[in-house]
Amino acid sequence: MKVNIVEREVMDPLAEPEGMKLILNNIPSQIRAISLFDNTKPGADVILETIASKLNNLKIINSEKPAGAPASKYQLKKATEGDVSILALGDCGSCTTWVILDAIRLEKKGIPTISICSDKFSSFARNLAQAHGAKDLRIIEISHPLSGKKAEEVEEKTFKIIPELKKILFNS
Known part of the structure; x- marks a missing residue:
């Protein structure tokens, strides 16, 4: 058997950025409205509805986009x-x-963001954010798995991240 070995240079998609640095927007001290951006993954709606139920007296703006794809200009504007x-x-x-890249796009538009990623993908999320100059992008970890879980189970996992979310939002 004859085997050809070919060397190829492969670019690391998470390589160190050269000179790119995104300064994140501060969370305002007076929050009037929060946008909940649902990428339509199973469980995302339950997570965001549970969060909304714990954000008393705040206007909630619901926005939705397809999973695994970038948000459209209209979806980002919403x-x-x-x-x-x-x-x-x-x-x-x-x-x-796409959660991370859309969060970066929103930060560039002046909107502070908080991204929710499962603990199994949070390391990838942080590396991706860093590769795009957003090393300190706010990412909250929720316990994996979520897909295939009953709404009550996703809700229970969400309750566990509410204190961290409130600390980020309200500095409490």
């Missing part, structure tokens, strides 16, 4: 209607990629 945007859910490779 998400900018809030003082802060919470994006969910990164729990696989493509979904995590």
